[in-house]
Amino acid sequence: MSPVIAHLRYFVSDAVDEWRHSPGPNLLATATLAAVMFVAGLNFLILANLKAHVGRWKNDLRVSVYLVDGARAADVDALYAKISAVPGVARVERVDKDEALRRFRASFRDLADVPAELETNPLPASLEVVLDSGPQARDTARSVGEAVAGATVVEEIRYDQAFLDRIDALLDIARWGGASLGLVVLTAVAFVVSGVLRLTVYARRDEIDIMNLVGASPMLVRGPFLVAGVAQGLMGGLLALFLVEGARRAARGYAGAIPGGLFDLAAGSPLPLGPSCFVVFVGAALGFVSAWFAVREARDLER
């Protein structure tokens, strides 16, 4: 067995031994790490779900081409044919003024009476362009815009690309802002956890003194503490994942009470594999850093 493997084996067995002898501080450190990673995991869950929804919306774009009132049927037919010929257009639906009113009333029930109070139906007829789903939808929407540009029967063309891009950008800002804030919080937590781990170092100060006296290298003295820190971080990260999924499933029971399908939007799907691995990895890294801060204290015990 190589010396590195032998040392690693010793670190692990000593760390396990340490857990057995003083479970209190070790459990406290693990619970603290799990709590922090749980909050981070919830954040990742919501961002991942929102991001996935926005991505789907962007792939399922519709373009609304609003027509001028009194447009001639022949002109509308020509426009219909022109739009249908654009590559990537799945189909084109005609929405006349009556259908537009019906849809308005269905969508805005509180305002359903407003058009009736007006003398004429103010809503324009339109052509609803359904695009092939996929990342190319954005380009197709632009092509449709170019195809109808200048047509005299077109009042306005509208699609949600710009709006979705803005939401996407906001999500990116939230992600990076969250990451920056998270980094500050994680650094603070590293100090808190290292304070807890310092208790285990001090509880073993006589032992550390003996290790130094018989010629143990600093790495051999600190190794078990670092391995224990990584193990605590891994366990904390895994525990956090279980808690996040548990919380998501528990909240699913109340999804009906949350308006606007907000639950599905924010937590409809479980945390994806990538962010899950990230939570566990960050937990382990945080455990290592905390242990490293704690064992720096051991230097004071070395003489």
Added chain:
Amino acid sequence: MLRRELPTQGQLIVNGRNVVSLPPWKIPELRRSIGVVFQDFKLIRRKSALENVAYVLNVAGVPRGEQKRRSYLALKGVGLQHRLNVTPDVLSGGEQQRVAIARAVVNEPELLLADEPTGNLDPDLAVEIMRLFREINARGTTVVVATHDRDLIRRMQRRTIVLEHGRLSDSSVSA
């Protein structure tokens, strides 16, 4: 001699090495070359007698199987082959000191340093421990014993160096 403290002046030569000018990263190596026995035994409470002895070999990077074999032989050498798996709390003072001696010699150091090794033991056990030191010395290890027990020193009939107020006041060789 273990570079726990530095002298205010002069040199401290151990096995041909000037301990005073030793860089910090060389200190573990120095300590591994010296076996040490303390008055308060300094055994790791949560490890068994065998593990305490084996720890020195672990530190030196000796393979696991070899650690066990040599630790057993060292404990057998001090008459504790029947107490391998008990922790120090279960051992008597004399037994703990013998474990500490086994730990000090298991790495076959050139120098064995014993700091008041009999200070916590009754006279009969003290003689027994000193007998062990004589055996170790007979096998080729230099044994330095620091003690206040003049009667014990007289009975050992070995080279004696007397320090008074930090200065060498007498050096004699008993036959």
